[in-house]
Amino acid sequence: KNEVEQSPQNLTAQEGEFITINCSYSVGISALHWLQQHPGGGIVSLFMLSSGKKKHGRLIATINIQEKHSSLHITASHPRDSAVYICAVGRADKLIFGTGTRLQV
Amino acid sequence: KAGVTQTPRYLIKTRGQQVTLSCSPISGHRSVSWYQQTPGQGLQFLFEYFSETQRNKGNFPGRFSGRQFSNSRSEMNVSTLELGDSALYLCASSLDHRATDTQYFGPGTRLTVL
Numbered sequence: 001k002n003e004v005e006q007s008p009q010n011l012t013a014q015e016g017e018f019i020t021i022n023c024s025y026s027v028g029i030s031a032l033h034w035l036q037q038h039p040g041g042g043i044v045s046l047f048m049l050s051s052g053k054k055k056h057g058r059l060i061a062t063i064n065i066q067e068k069h070s071s072l073h074i075t076a077s078h079p080r081d082s083a084v085y086i087c088a089v090g091r092a093d094k095l096i097f098g099t100g101t102r103l104q105v
Numbered sequence: 106k107a108g109v110t111q112t113p114r115y116l117i118k119t120r121g122q123q124v125t126l127s128c129s130p131i132s133g134h135r136s137v138s139w140y141q142q143t144p145g146q147g148l149q150f151l152f153e154y155f156s157e158t159q160r161n162k163g164n165f166p167g168r169f170s171g172r173q174f175s176n177s178r179s180e181m182n183v184s185t186l187e188l189g190d191s192a193l194y195l196c197a198s199s200l201d202h203r204a205t206d207t208q209y210f211g212p213g214t215r216l217t218v219l
Binding site for chain 2: 003029030031033037040041042043044045048050086088090091092093094095097098099100
């Protein structure tokens with residue numbers, strides 16, 4: 001079993017829809033990162049969370065440390081949001097990655 | 106500030122050869138991490154350097170090595186290339202070495218081993 005699980009693996013949405021991507025982990029962590037990877041490979045760091053909730057524009061990320069679970073929400077999705085979203089947990093000063101969620105808007 | 110740069114962007118090698126990839130971090134960042142991304146295994150941590158010292162290493166064979174210079178630029182080397190080493194190699198830099206630090210990724214080097 002992977003230490004970091006994401007769901008769904010693939011997601012197709014209509015423009016304007018509210019989207020949720022989930023991440024569960026099974027190990028103790030110091031932080032959780034949400035990353036975005038566009039076709040071509042470039043990765044951008046969206047959020048780093050150690051507790052609570054963060055918001056940036058149409059993106060919201062939450063984390064529940066007790067339940068070992070995080071969600072990434074995209075409100076009013078747009079075609080430019082099409083990308084792979086990757087959850088990564090920080091453990092012993094290194095990152096362990098989920099397998100990613102491919103979003104097509 | 107200039108972002109993280111990686112050279113070369115694309116590379117084709119044959120089995121048995123060796124390859125060196127380079128990463129220049131954002132100015133002022135002292136930590137550089139390297140990752141391998143393949144369709145089958147996803148993103149995997151290779152190693153991390155901080156102030157010229159390797160602080161962490163992932164579960165990769167000894168054919169994979171790296172180093173960091175005094176200006177924080179880093180290189181990784183893969184010797185005796187195998188077909189399975191074909192991948193996108195990404196480096197990321199951060200101010201410090203903590204997992205709570207935001208990492209800034211380079212565009213990657215796509216290595217194809219024939």
